[in-house]
Amino acid sequence: MTPERKPRSTDFSRRHIGPTPADIEQMLQAVGVSSLEELIQQTVPASIREAEPLNIGPGLSETEMLARMRAIASKNQVFTSLIGQGYYGTILPPVIQRNLLENPAWYTAYTPYQPEISQGRLEALLNFQTMVADLTGLDIANASLLDEATAAAEAMAVAQRSCKQPTGPFLWIRTCTPRRWPFCRPGPNRWAGSWWWATPKPT
Amino acid sequence: MVGDPETDLNPEGLFGAIFQYPDTLGQIRDLRGPIERVKAAGGLAVVAADLLALTLLTPPGELGADIAVGSAQRFGVPMGYGGPHAGYIAVRDALKRALPGRLVGVSIDSRGNRAYRLTLQTREQHIRREKATSNICTAQVLLAVIASMYAVYHGPEGLREIAQSVHEKTAVLAAGLKRLGFERVNSHFFDTLTIRAEGRVEEILAEARRRRINLRKVDEAHIGIALDETTTPEVIEAVWQAFGGDFKYPDFAPENHLPATLQRTSPYLTHPVFNRYHSETELMRYMRRLADRDLALDRAMIPLGSCTMKLNAAAEMIPISWPEFANLHPFAPAEQAQGYHELFETLSRWLCEITGYDAVSLQPNSGAQGEYAGLLAIRAYHRSRGEGHRNVCLIPSSAHGTNPASAQMAGMEVVVVACDAQGYVDLNDLEAKAKQHADRLAAVMVTYPSTHGVFEEKIRELCDIVHRYGGQVYLDGANLNAQVGLAKPGHYGADVSHLNLHKTFAIPHGGGGPGMGPIAVKAHLAPFLPGHPVLDGGTAPVGPVAAAPYGSASILPISFAYIWMMGSEGLKRATEVAILNANYIASRLEPYFPVLYKNEKGRVAHECILDPRAFKARCDITAEDIAKRLIDFGFHAPTMSFPVPGTLMVEPTESESKHELDRFINAMIAIRQEIAQIERGELTAEESPLRHAPHTVLDLADEHWNRKYTRAQGCFPAGQSAMDKYWSPVNRVDNVYGDRNIVCSCPPVEEYA
Numbered sequence: 001m002t003p004e005r006k007p008r009s010t011d012f013s014r015r016h017i018g019p020t021p022a023d024i025e026q027m028l029q030a031v032g033v034s035s036l037e038e039l040i041q042q043t044v045p046a047s048i049r050e051a052e053p054l055n056i057g058p059g060l061s062e063t064e065m066l067a068r069m070r071a072i073a074s075k076n077q078v079f080t081s082l083i084g085q086g087y088y089g090t091i092l093p094p095v096i097q098r099n100l101l102e103n104p105a106w107y108t109a110y111t112p113y114q115p116e117i118s119q120g121r122l123e124a125l126l127n128f129q130t131m132v133a134d135l136t137g138l139d140i141a142n143a144s145l146l147d148e149a150t151a152a153a154e155a156m157a158v159a160q161r162s163c164k165q166p167t168g169p170f171l172w173i174r175t176c177t178p179r180r181w182p183f184c185r186p187g188p189n190r191w192a193g194s195w196w197w198a199t200p201k202p203t
Numbered sequence: 204m205v206g207d208p209e210t211d212l213n214p215e216g217l218f219g220a221i222f223q224y225p226d227t228l229g230q231i232r233d234l235r236g237p238i239e240r241v242k243a244a245g246g247l248a249v250v251a252a253d254l255l256a257l258t259l260l261t262p263p264g265e266l267g268a269d270i271a272v273g274s275a276q277r278f279g280v281p282m283g284y285g286g287p288h289a290g291y292i293a294v295r296d297a298l299k300r301a302l303p304g305r306l307v308g309v310s311i312d313s314r315g316n317r318a319y320r321l322t323l324q325t326r327e328q329h330i331r332r333e334k335a336t337s338n339i340c341t342a343q344v345l346l347a348v349i350a351s352m353y354a355v356y357h358g359p360e361g362l363r364e365i366a367q368s369v370h371e372k373t374a375v376l377a378a379g380l381k382r383l384g385f386e387r388v389n390s391h392f393f394d395t396l397t398i399r400a401e402g403r404v405e406e407i408l409a410e411a412r413r414r415r416i417n418l419r420k421v422d423e424a425h426i427g428i429a430l431d432e433t434t435t436p437e438v439i440e441a442v443w444q445a446f447g448g449d450f451k452y453p454d455f456a457p458e459n460h461l462p463a464t465l466q467r468t469s470p471y472l473t474h475p476v477f478n479r480y481h482s483e484t485e486l487m488r489y490m491r492r493l494a495d496r497d498l499a500l501d502r503a504m505i506p507l508g509s510c511t512m513k514l515n516a517a518a519e520m521i522p523i524s525w526p527e528f529a530n531l532h533p534f535a536p537a538e539q540a541q542g543y544h545e546l547f548e549t550l551s552r553w554l555c556e557i558t559g560y561d562a563v564s565l566q567p568n569s570g571a572q573g574e575y576a577g578l579l580a581i582r583a584y585h586r587s588r589g590e591g592h593r594n595v596c597l598i599p600s601s602a603h604g605t606n607p608a609s610a611q612m613a614g615m616e617v618v619v620v621a622c623d624a625q626g627y628v629d630l631n632d633l634e635a636k637a638k639q640h641a642d643r644l645a646a647v648m649v650t651y652p653s654t655h656g657v658f659e660e661k662i663r664e665l666c667d668i669v670h671r672y673g674g675q676v677y678l679d680g681a682n683l684n685a686q687v688g689l690a691k692p693g694h695y696g697a698d699v700s701h702l703n704l705h706k707t708f709a710i711p712h713g714g715g716g717p718g719m720g721p722i723a724v725k726a727h728l729a730p731f732l733p734g735h736p737v738l739d740g741g742t743a744p745v746g747p748v749a750a751a752p753y754g755s756a757s758i759l760p761i762s763f764a765y766i767w768m769m770g771s772e773g774l775k776r777a778t779e780v781a782i783l784n785a786n787y788i789a790s791r792l793e794p795y796f797p798v799l800y801k802n803e804k805g806r807v808a809h810e811c812i813l814d815p816r817a818f819k820a821r822c823d824i825t826a827e828d829i830a831k832r833l834i835d836f837g838f839h840a841p842t843m844s845f846p847v848p849g850t851l852m853v854e855p856t857e858s859e860s861k862h863e864l865d866r867f868i869n870a871m872i873a874i875r876q877e878i879a880q881i882e883r884g885e886l887t888a889e890e891s892p893l894r895h896a897p898h899t900v901l902d903l904a905d906e907h908w909n910r911k912y913t914r915a916q917g918c919f920p921a922g923q924s925a926m927d928k929y930w931s932p933v934n935r936v937d938n939v940y941g942d943r944n945i946v947c948s949c950p951p952v953e954e955y956a
Binding site for chain 2: 011012013015016017018019020023024026027028030031032036039040042043044045047048049050053054055056057058059060061062065066068069070072073074075076077078079080081082083084085086087088089090091092093095096097099100101102103104105106107108109110111112113114115116117118119120121122123124125126127128129130131132133134135136137138139140141142143144145146147148149150151152154155156157158159160161162163164170171
């Protein structure tokens with residue numbers, strides 16, 4: 001049986017990789033080597049080079065990938081979850097989904113260390129800080145942390161650094177959601193021994 | 204310690220206490236008394252609060268809290284089986300210099316106009332290294348921006364209405380359950396009920412699941428139910444059915460169950476930005492306006508060394524919006540998430556294949572969190588062998604600042620190892636330090652290829668030395684993009700790495716988050732990967748490092764799709780071209796800017812360091828001047844002053860075409876010629892377009908232009924196209940002013956005039 005001949009238009013890696021094969025030839029010449037392999041030999045130590053190719057399989061086209069991804073997604077069942085504990089159903093307004101979440105102008109930007117070219121997202125983050133400060137009734141909020149659990153751990157660290165008796169215990173009120181707090185167990189961490197894990201008991 | 208606020212709050216010696224508001228059972232307590240007691244004893248009071256509830260409830264600041272924390276997830280960010288979401292932290296003014304993470308502030312530019320910037324950066328680990336108080340680099344910018352836009356779109360009245368409606372639905376649900384004879388544990392509530400159902404818990408949960416509803420099992424006798432803005436009357440009727448009731452939603456009139464003493468009276472979101480963009484047209488244009496100010500990959504190469512700003516392909520992004528990935532609760536029963544688990548298993552297998560490791564944890568939400576988790580695994584491993592005293596971590600002086608900050612957080616003592624003139628780790632010094640601390644050596648943290656952008660020949664020897672003295676090798680995976688398909692850390696001596704999926708594996712940077720930092724380990728460390736009480740009941744030797752068991756699950760399909768579409772050959776080719784692109788830039792720019800650090804054969808890895816420090820001495824032109832001038836050419840700057848102060852590190856990635864590389868090279872050559880003018884004494888650095896960069900339309904329109912170069916030279920250097928010009932929205936931002944005058948919320952209206 002003859003294997004199906006796929007047109008080059010379906011080869012995703014040729015879209016992902018910027019230089020064309022002709023470009024690559026010119027660039028190799030500018031660099032002063034005759035092949036990619038020669039360049040790699042001059043770059044990567046022989047002592048760590050893998051002899052065997054990766055065992056991932058052939059690349060899929062975008063169409064094939066999306067079809068197979070659909071099949072995987074369909075194995076998830078979307079129930080209505082009323083579980084709470086920090087995660088709630090919410091309506092992402094379509095105008096935000098389409099123009100922000102799905103917009104490369106927003107999602108492909110880098111961290112705003114170069115402020116001149118980051119004024120848009122810096123303003124949006126300032127809005128976030130204003131929103132959090134307003135709603136919590138506090139003076140100053142930061143531009144977000146990784147998740148609520150990390151925020152709680154960081155708050156504990158701020159408390160420890162800023163109070164008068166940093167060696168004492170830190171009290172976790174029993175009715176705090178247990179699953180949300182990492183680090184809350186005995187073990188090798190920066191506040192070892194001062195507190196521990198507990199299951200809340202309804203009173 | 205864990206306790207009850209009323210009985211266990213003997214504040215003697217406490218450094219702080221954390222309260223939840225409303226708490227995990229849905230109860231809303233007046234926290235003024237307990238907070239006062241904590242503070243009277245010298246401790247700090249932290250309140251974990253629900254932002255939506257705070258539109259109706261007295262806010263933590265007014266209850267006396269010093270710090271508030273929580274999540275902005277329910278402001279429009281899908282649950283995504285656990286993430287990514289934006290956590291938040293807010294503090295009293297007195298604590299602002301202790302605030303971790305990134306902070307946006309208001310400053311001015313060189314024309315005195317308002318400009319935003321990250322403020323108080325000196326607190327961060329880039330500068331303070333092992334003295335840093337937090338190792339966090341990544342925030343959750345994209346998610347924070349979505350949450351902020353949700354608030355901008357709805358405004359204060361809209362948010363209040365959403366909260367009111369959630370509360371009313373919960374009140375109706377409560378009234379029905381009461382009529383059915385069920386006792387509610389929490390006297391007051393916002394959106395969460397805890398219902399006593401002794402002996403019937405499993406039956407009710409099963410009945411609910413039959414109706415495709417998940418409730419929370421609090422314990423053997425209690426069920427938790429939390430509603431939200433998506434809850435419909437049909438869902439509430441189905442919940443009643445699960446409890447054995449057959450009511451209609453309109454049968455009940457909602458009552459207010461918020462405590463009378465805790466109703467919010469203070470205003471919020473009064474700033475115009477939250478009151479102006481309430482139509483779709485207005486919001487669409489506001490978001491467009493902001494996006495137009497920024498330079499992202501959709502405009503130009505972002506040649507940031509060590510950041511791997513490669514393509515985030517459209518096809519990779521599409522699945523994350525599918526409800527089957529977006530709308531799963533992280534604590535939903537595993538059988539409802541079989542697709543996710545298939546994806547986790549396959550992705551973990553692929554990551555092991557690519558790295559040569561044996562096991563993966565997908566939990567860490569960033570590279571920094573991955574480092575922390577990896578070091579905890581190393582410590583737990585030593586402890587399991589009766590060597591818990593091993594706590595010395597060797598770190599080369601060239602390391603990224605996050606490495607020593609993570610080591611410090613994991614309770615390790617940092618010992619710095621020298622680098623030689625070529626930028627390689629000095630193996631003699633490494634061996635000497637390893638020997639000196641042999642009885643306490645825990646680990647080395649090394650980046651490969653090095654932060655200097657070179658494959659060190661002796662990485663195997665380095666690993667062997669550390670193993671010989673009983674240490675483990677933590678290999679920072681930030682530069683994995685130079686190795687995929689060519690070399691595997693797990694095969695040449697490393698024991699554990701974090702993998703920045705947002706670098707090597709195509710997850711977008713989101714303007715500063717989400718990130719994703721899974722860790723991969725050799726088999727002997729596998730038992731010490733982060734656990735999670737949902738998965739192991741809290742019995743794992745190492746606890747969780749993130750709130751959700753699989754971290755930011757909903758963005759994993761991006762990396763999965765990337766690997767799937769590239770395949771074995773595509774992945775290897777991408778690495779080779781990434782190395783070619785870097786060497787092409789190095790070769791072409793070498794005559795103009797010295798390339799710092801190359802291997803014996805004159806090659807760099809996937810990035811190169813351009814060294815303009817001689818110009819500083821010769822004519823006062825700095826790396827910053829060059830970086831800002833690149834903006835006038837429409838480019839994002841390379842990485843500045845890392846890992847070597849005063850230099851520029853360039854990483855093009857495989858995704859940039861020759862055309863774009865040439866455009867960048869030509870811009871750099873044109874900048875070199877501008878520097879030459881200064882060297883020849885034709886004008887001073889102060890008078891040059893480099894020092895005044897970036898240029899704006901205000902320069903073009905300046906009626907009093909008296910510079911030594913023309914407006915066109917400033918704004919359209921080297922024949923830049925006027926049609927495709929990217930205009931920087933502000934001139935150079937004044938960093939000192941911003942740190943002296945700290946303003947971190949929207950400036951008052953009159954300043955917008």
